[in-house]
Amino acid sequence: MAKYRVKQGDYLPKIAKQHGFADYLTIWDHPNNAELKNKRKNPNVLYPGDLLFIPDQEEKVESGATEQRHRFVVKGPTLMLRIVFKTIDDQPIANEDCELQVDGRVYSLTTDEDGMIEQRIPSTAEAGRLIFKNSEISFDWIPIKIGHLDPIEEVSGWQARLNNLGYYFGPIDGKLSEYLREAVEEFQCDYFKDPMQVDGECGSKTQAKLKKIHGC
Known part of the structure; x- marks a missing residue:
């Protein structure tokens, strides 16, 4: 059994693939990773x-008759990438x-009524970009970093x-910075009715709301 220290850009399906595991749950559900x-x-x-x-990887033995051709298929895992696009006034960029x-x-994709796209991508994907074909949309393309989102408990x-x-x-x-504090306060103004909760501090309640609105 080995130890692996996570690096920026890592996520478990990618790590599992790099270590020869088709199913990342073999690692995630191991008792030593419970904490x-x-x-x-x-x-x-x-x-x-x-x-x-x-x-450690476990060897799997499959039986088969001699002098015959046998085909074994290993299904590689994929990731479901979901992104929602909205305008500055919170309206979905639909269809x-x-x-x-x-x-x-x-x-080639089309956003749905909620401005969402969904696409299965390789489990080792690291980066990409999305290009809108409508010339009236203000941005030409959007860079996408896969596996770079840090946990909500971290400032990053x-x-x-x-x-x-x-x-x-x-x-x-x-x-931490004053600019970040102002951003937190603006978010709180939009999603908390109680003005006492608008303090620019990203505590547990604000973290939970931010995670919910963001989607993960």
Whole structure:
């Protein structure tokens, strides 16, 4: 059994694939990873420095008649990528044709009524970009980083989610700043009715709301 220290951009299906496991749950459900599983909850949202135990692989034996051809198929895991696009006034960018490029693969998609696209991508994907075909949309293409979202408990996790939601445009560096505080306060103004909860502090209630609105 080996130990693996998580790096930025890692997520469990990718780590599992790199270590020869078709199913990431073999690692995630191992008793030695129970503490990390309880802490992080989502195997796709890990934090640099997290320690994973990688179990030894178990040999599987399949029987088959001699002097015959046998075909064995190993199904590789995939990830479901979901992204919702909205305008600055929180309206969905619905029914728009776009092109998703991920690790050299190209997918032609259309946003649904909620502005969402869904696409299965390779479990080792690292980056991509999305191009809207409508010339009236103000941005030409959007970069996508896969596996770079930090847990909501981390400052960098707040920054990334607030950035994706259009509240924060500073660096994702895990550092507190007045600019970040103002972004948190603006988010609270939009989602908390009680003015006493609008304090610019990203405590547990704000983290929970931010995670819910962001989707993960």
